Every structure is written in C-alpha cells, then in structure tokens.
Amino acid sequence: MSDEFYMSLALNEAWKFQGLTYPNPAVGCVILDKFGKILSIAAHQKAGCGHAELNGVALALKKINPNLIFPKNPNEIYNFILENHNNLLKGSKAFVTLEPCSHIGKTPPCAKLLVALKFSEVIIGYKDENKIAKGGAEILKRSNICVKFGVLEDKCKELIEPFLSWQNGNFSFLKLGASLNGVLKGGVITNLESRQMTHKFRSLIDLLVIGGNTVRIDRPRLDTRLINGTKNPDIFIYSKSKNFDKTIPLFEVRDRKILIQSDINLVKNYKFCMFEGGENLIKNLPPFVTHILIFFSEKFINLENLSINLNLKLLFMDKISDNFYGWFKILR
C-alpha cells in the first residue's frame, strides 16, 4: 500500500481525539515493522498523556512482546521503552501526521525516541512550525533516518487547524445534535455516547456559548454529569437582557463563571470555545466560528428541520455506537 494509505490511517485515528487533546494538537502515528507489517495505529489522546509517537511505539512493542508491562506515566513509559526495546523496532517505519517534537515537555522529545529505537524511516505529514517543538526532522536526519515530508500534507494541516487557531487566540466550534433529516428539537436526539463526548468537550473548553432564549426555554444545566466530570465549563450567555431566572439549573453549578453579554466578539478572549445553540445563535454564527461538530442519530423525525443556508466541508466522520458524527469546516 502507498504512503498515503498509512498516513490516512494515522489521520483517522488522530481525528477521533480532535479537540480532546486541547491545548495540544491532535496527532496520529502508524508504525510498520521492517517487513512493512502494521504494528500499531495510535494517536495523542489527551494533554498530559503520551504523544502519538510514544503511544504508537508502546503499542508496537506490546504487539511484538505481549509480556511487556508498561508503567502508566508517559515519562516513565518513555524511559521504560528506552530500557526495554531490545532493538525490536529496528528498521521500522513511522508515519506521523505532524513532525515529531524536539522539545522536552511532559516527556523527552519523540524524535529522540525514534532515533534510539533505530527507526529506518519517518514519513511526516505536516512540518511543525511551532517554535518550541519544531526541529524533530533535523534530529532524525542527523541520525541517518530517512525523512519524507508532505504526505497528505493538506489533510494533516486540516487536522491541526483547530490547534493553530487556538494558539492564535481562539478556536470556536458549533456542536449540533441532529436527526438525519435535520431536526434539532423535540427532546433528546442523539445517543448517550454522543452526549458523553459533548460532556468531555465541556470539561475541556474555556467557554461554552449559548443563546439567551435557549437558556430561558430549555433551562439547561450545561454540566459534565454524563462523564462524572469534576470541571464544569464557564458559560457565555448571548443575550441583550441580563435578566434570567436564577433557578435555571446552569446557575446552580458551582465554581463556574457566567457571563451574560450582547457582544459576541468577547468570546474571542477565550481560547477554546464550544457553541451549543440555539437556533437564533446558529442563524447568526459569528465568522470566528470556523468548524461544526454534528452528531447524527440514525433516524428521520417527523418534525421541522433547522432551516438555514450553510456550506460545509466534511473533514472526518466516524461511528459512535448507533449514531455517527462528523467534523465540518464552514466554507464562507
């Protein structure tokens, strides 16, 4: 199979954790042994956990030697691998959507890990322009590892656009739950797993944006109870009137800041923001909302749709139990 085939496996795995890696970028990694057999398909899943390359290497070693018992902490995993790899991955090939890092963060640099394990080739989708992390390819090349750039570069860039965007000050996306025929109302539309994923986002974002009318009518709690979350998001209520019934559950959630504002541009002061509707807000999405995450339930519902004009580009789609979801970019 082509380099593009393996890179798309890495891309696909990375997209599953899009946004969930905040403030880190989503990154995917596929490792082939020296004979070209796939050993692992991995991704960075969460800030503080292993980078894609570390996870990929650990999975690959585990595949070759199932008896290896890895520690939990990424830094310990890194050192465990250096001590126990036994050259098992010598001559292997790694496909990474983003240039392996060269800096010491939660773990030592991934580029040095691939060097220590004697990888023969590293195929990189997108060159890291991050001032701190870049330079991984140079480290690889200095150790005579063959480095290839630009495989599915555009798609690998698309993958880290949210990261580039929040690094640049703000990444805002709209989350929708819809039936297959565009119905958003009439009670809970999507399945538990979809709503749990939404609650995961709520536990990570800096700000949840919601329209004033929706707050008044739906009386939401907007917490993270479905994942037993300990951190609940601060709320931005987009409303001219500051007058709200304070028995609406969202006001009862502790340790939360609530802003009631009529200037939507204030949202841009926060780095990672999720818009959750309702209709009026969706119909007047500010231009800095660049992406839409839609959870689709696999049914048609006999109700009116959300009727607006929007041109989108599908970036990624996946099943989530008996629903599916897609990341879309808004074309303007």
Add this chain to the structure above:
Amino acid sequence: MSDEFYMSLALNEAWKFQGLTYPNPAVGCVILDKFGKILSIAAHQKAGCGHAELNGVALALKKINPNLIFPKNPNEIYNFILENHNNLLKGSKAFVTLEPCSHIGKTPPCAKLLVALKFSEVIIGYKDENKIAKGGAEILKRSNICVKFGVLEDKCKELIEPFLSWQNGNFSFLKLGASLNGVLKGGVITNLESRQMTHKFRSLIDLLVIGGNTVRIDRPRLDTRLINGTKNPDIFIYSKSKNFDKTIPLFEVRDRKILIQSDINLVKNYKFCMFEGGENLIKNLPPFVTHILIFFSEKFINLENLSINLNLKLLFMDKISDNFYGWFKILR
C-alpha cells in the same frame, strides 16, 4: 493488527460496490504477504469482471512485480496468474468477506486459485450458503490451507443481504439525495459524482419505481445519460390514474417498458429495484423496501425538510468527491 482490522478493510472496499455487482454479491478481499504486509485491498466490482480474490491476487502480484502486464478478461487473468505467479504469494494470507467460490463461472474457482498460489491461511467472514458456489473452504482445507471462519461474520452477512434478498426474489432500496438538514427539494442537491452513481444503478436495476405525482411535477427523464449509458431502466409509476402527459421525457426514452400501477406489490416481481421518490411514496414505503441509500451534499439549505419518522441503521458511509453517501437498513 487483528483479523478484524483486515476484515474491515475488505468489508469497506466491498461496500463501495454494493449493488453495482448485481446479480453477484458484493465481496471484498485483503491479501497480506507472509510477513504480514498488506499487498492488496480489492473487491468484486461488476458482474463479468474478476471476483474479489482474483482482483486481490492480481493487485498483489503487480505490487511485488510491477512489470507484470495482465490481460483484460478475467478468465485470461486467472490463467495468466497460474502461469506467472512464480510462488510470489507463497505463504500469503487472504481475508475474504465471503467464502471463496468452488464453481466455474466466468472464471475457474477462486478457492483453487488460492491453493495453486500456496496461500497459507484464508480468513472467511461469512460462509457461502449458495448451493452452486459453496464448498470453497473444503477445497482450501484439503490442501492444508488454514481456514478461519466467522471474523466479523455479522458485518459480512450484512454486506451480502442485498444479494441474499434478490436471490430470494426481490431487493428494493430507496435512493435519496439530501442536504445535511434533510432538504430534498429545490433543484439539484447532490454533486455530479453522486448523480453518476445513481445513473450506474439505473443501468443495472430491473425496475425504477417512482410516484405518479413526482412524474407529473418534475417531468423527469430517468435515463443514464450521466454515464453515457446504453441501457435505461424500465419504469414503474405508482399511480391510481393512468393518465400522463406523454411528452414527459421519461416516455421518450427508447427500449423501455413503463408500468403505471396502483398495486405497489407488483414491484416484487422484479429482482433489483430502486425507488426514487417522491415524498408521497417515501412516506408510504412498502415493507419490502429494506434499505436506503442517501447521498448527502455538505450543506444546510434554507428550505423545509422531508418530515417523516424512520429508524435506520448505518451500514456503510463513504466520501464521494465533496459529498458523502451512506447505506442504511430500515429498522421496523
């Protein structure tokens, strides 16, 4: 990676040709060399063309030896492979969604091909119950090829349900083109590639079913012009009144049978039928319509949706240029 991983690659490839293989089943095949490297991902694409295994083997050999120049006709390809394989695939592993055939059709049996090429293992998703084709696994086993059954069996069965259904008398599906918010009207919704795929189906089906009102209002041609098709489908107009303006383009298409009937059950006399709407017919889908193929354009449109209740199960989804499409099973 697991057997399930490779089988899902085979399944995915097969689904791309769902219905297009009529009257044959959709089948996928993945071949790994003796080291576990993927050599090919292939599918049966069209009746009269190579089976999935033949296509997979040809692609795999071409991958190892790009200088091989294959003939066009599947029977000639089969013989060419027997003469030129040079044991290049000795020890290989094949993942097939359906048991390899044991009968002589357009080509000699696929099971014997895998034996001749000295495959070491064949992993089969679904056991073929077809009286003519079954027995492939026995042929493999007699030659000491390791045979494993039942990997992703349910999904492999889902893949051939349309085939089992038309073999049993009738397979009928509804085709829709929709915006992301369930709008079906207001002119052409989906892209050229989606409509070309629809025209491919039109060139293969035994009957195209359409509601009388839609014929009167839309005045469609219902031909295969987008693929320069030579065969146009016979038409079933579901209507109480037999009174139609004969200048409606569909009546002008030559060599076509047109039935105007109020008994929808007459459709079941035809093996492979596509329903193309409109709204009234969709709202009263007969129970023998078991599947829906939806082409989605990547946009929201400021119009009313198709408002009905339908519970579906997503079987397969893929991009088609800047649209995507999904095969759904209707849950009743």
